[in-house]
Amino acid sequence: MREVFIGRENLLKLIGRWAKDHRVYVPAKFDIMNHEETPDYEQVGDEVPENMTLEGAALATNPKSFIFYPREVVAKxxxxxxxxxxEAPETVIVGPRSCDLRGLRKFDKVYWSTEHFTEEYDDPFIVEKRKNLFIVSVDCSFAKETCFCTKVGGQPWPTEGFDLNVSPIDGGYILTVGSEKGEKLMSGNDDLVTDALPEHLEARDKRRRSVTEAIDRQNAEFFDEIESSYDKLDLEGTKEAWAYATQNCVACSACNRCCPTCTCFLLVDQQSDGAYERTRNWDTCLSIGYARTGGGGNARPELPQRLEHRLRCKFEYTRDRYGLVTCTGCGRCIDVCMGRIDMREAMRHVLTTEKAEA
Amino acid sequence: MKNLYRPIESVIEDIKKETPNITTYRFRPKEPVTFEAGQFVELTVPGVGEAPFTPSSNPNVKDTLEITIMRVGMVTEALEQMKVGDTVGIRGPYGNGYNMKDFEGKEILIVGGGVGLAPLRSLILALFDDIDKYKKVSIRYGARTPDDIVYRDLLPVWEKKKNTEVLLTIDEPHPEWSGKVGVVTVLLDDLPLLTTVDVDKLPFTAENAVACACGPPIMLKFVNMVLLEKGFDPSNIYLSMERNMSCGLGKCGHCMLGEYFVCMDGPVMTAKQIEKFEDPF
Known part of the structure; x- marks a missing residue:
């Protein structure tokens, strides 16, 4: 993959050039309540926002929102x-992290032709937007305390699935071109970049190592007790263990909504100007109505069953169906939980309780 | 790209009341919707919503389809207000039907409960079209009361078909009922155990039989249990799984059962497929 060096001023210029004929989003620091630490996407207007930052870990919003809208009309x-x-305008998003890119793989499996589905089942609303999405990913430059990507098969920098990747180093950035779409973003912009020197690459690798070590270190207490590897977990714990893990859950479904691999939706029909339209809305497996059937049946009436379903979906069901463990370790579900449920702790509890019994 | 979520306009051509809360509708879609017995479609009541139903008509009839529907919720209540000539939407078919090739030369046990006979009717009618290919078709149907029996006028006709028997039961004794009483599993009492010695004298031989069951989840649970006890091979027991299939495309997630999507891997699933689940019903 082609690697070049770019300084901050030139990177801002480059993003500005993209914004002339694309919709462009960049990570910016917002001062909302106590969330000033977590940047989020902001659309680039005439100028690249002053508060743009490429430092930090995963952004507040995960990039599924760019292809899978919270609510969208899918039929009239x-x-x-x-x-x-x-409607799928060419859109450049700067800021997805490695965990987010792994999340998009689930969307490709579910909504785009894969070995599992035939083309007949391609979802036009997601595939068209996905085709026109230019992904400019960014290396993580530190670990949030809830990050655990290295424990679920990832690492804090992308290796695939990006068009262009930005690695922040002292004094500038290394750009890695990952696809033809990435080449397209770079074409005509050679005036802004120089060759990446060995010391640049060394600085990048050093940063990457240190973030990896930090993530490993902060997760030792959760994962070192779990003997089995992340892709061989069997979370069929006892009812009591799941009930304990769920005791602070209020079924608000925030974890579903912020999850980069929650792909579920609900179709809702409504009247509109004398005709009818069908909207697709994010749906959440923690809500009680999710598995309700006609006539009042419910496959998962109890909350612990629903949290169990959510976590086993990530670690077991998608693994068995798509060959993909779909927890990416981004830690967002832990960040947003008002009951302060840490899924790492919940899983450890379920796994170790079962072991004690056996 | 083709829009997967668009309902195809379909006109209600006939409405027939089966019981106080069950009605059979005949629809004529404006674009062809053909299906195999056991597959399901999504039926749209305009402006109200969609719900999954398995057609109850003969899959060999191509230009119309019938669906027998019980009033249970928003969509079915709104449908009940509609008249002949009104327009609904249909998309599909989705999922897997019965593997009827595999049924040839076998005895076919059909167990229905309540409105659960509706999807089975589609299978029964398809079987009747080629009845010589099958050794026996045994239909066993249970309803709550005599008034809740669906296809009242068809059952006597079915009984007279070649190689076919029809057994009925109702849940509780009733003054107008002289037949069997008890939940539908009482109709399975005469099934042999595989270990029974004198196979010739038996009414039914589990080893050369397939079973297809549809009904409320609790019924399926017990029918499955009894059939397994009787020695049916789990891969020969076909159960209609009830989940709220919403998209029908293996995407929306509502019908997930472990790693299965009932809308793609079902709605008809074998007891073998679901044996690893503690309580899949």
């Missing part, structure tokens, strides 16, 4: 066209 009837009417 009775007179709708047989082809989907999708």
């Amino acid at each position: 009837y009775p007179s709708g066209e047989s082809d989907a009417d999708v």
Whole structure:
């Protein structure tokens, strides 16, 4: 993969050039309540925002929102066209982390032709947006205390799935071109970059190592007790263990919404100007209505069953179905939980309780 | 790209009341919707929403389809207000049907409970089209009361078909009922155990039989239990799994059962597929 060096001023210029013919989003620091530590996406207008930052770990919003809208009209009837009417402007997002890119793989599995589905099942609303999405990922420069990507098969810098990757180092950035779309973003912009020197790459690798070590260190207490590897977990714990793990859960579903691999949705029909439209809305497996069936049945009426479903979906069900463990270790579900449930702790509890019994 | 979520306009052509809360509708879609017995479709009541149903008509009839529907919620209540000539939406079919090739030369046990006979009717009608290919079709149906029996006029016709028997039961004794009483599993009492010696005298031989069951989850649970006890091979027991299939495309997640999506791997699943789940019903 081609690697070049770029200084901060030139990077801002480069992003500004993209913004002329693309929608561009960059990570910016916001001062909202106590969340000033976690940057989030801001759209680039005439100028790249002053508060843009490429430091830190995963952003507050995960990039699924760019292809899978919280609410979107997916059909109009009775007179709708047989082809989907999708608005998918070319969009550059600067800021996804390695964990986010691994999250998008789940979307590709579920919504795009893969070995599992045929083309007939391609979701036009997601595939069209995905095709027009330019991903400029960023290395993590520190570990949030809730980060644990290295424990679920990841690392705090991307190795695949990006068009362009930015590695912050002292005095500038290294850009890695990861795809043809990445080349397209770089074409005509050679005036802004110089060759990446060995000392640049060394500085990058040193940063990467230190973030990796920090993540490993802060997760030792959770994962070192779990003997089995992350992709061989069997979380069929006892009812009591799951009930204990769920005791502070209020089923607010924040964990579902911020999760980069929660792909579920609910279709809702409504009247609109004398016709009808069907909207697709994010749905959450922690809500009681999620598994409700006609006539009042419910596959998971109890909250512990629902949290169990959520975590086993990440670690077991998607592994068995798509060959993909879909917890990416981004830690967002822990960050947002108002009951302060740490899923690492919940899993450790379920796994170790079971072991004690056996 | 093709829009997967668009319902196809379909006109209600006929409405027939089966019981106080169960009705059979015949729809004529404006674009062809053909299906195999056991597959399901998503039915849209305009502006109200969608719900999954398995057609109850003969899959060999291509230009119309019938669905027998019990009033249980928003969509079905709104549907009940509709008249002949009104338009609904249909998309599909989705999921796997019965593997009817595998049924040839075998005895086919069909166990239905309540409105659960509806999806089985589609299978029964498909079987009747090629009845010589099958050794026996044994239909066993339980309803709550005599008034809750669906296809009242069809059952006597089915009984007269070649190689076919129909057994009925109702849950509680009733003054107008002289037949069997008890939940549908009482109709399975005469099934042999595989270990029984004198196979020729038996009404049914589990080893050469497939079973197809559809009904409320609690019924499926017990029917499955009894059939396994009787020695049916778990891969020969077909159960209609009830989940709220919403998209039908293996995407929305509502019908997940472990790593399965009932809308893709079902709705008809074998007892073998679900044996690892503690309580899948």
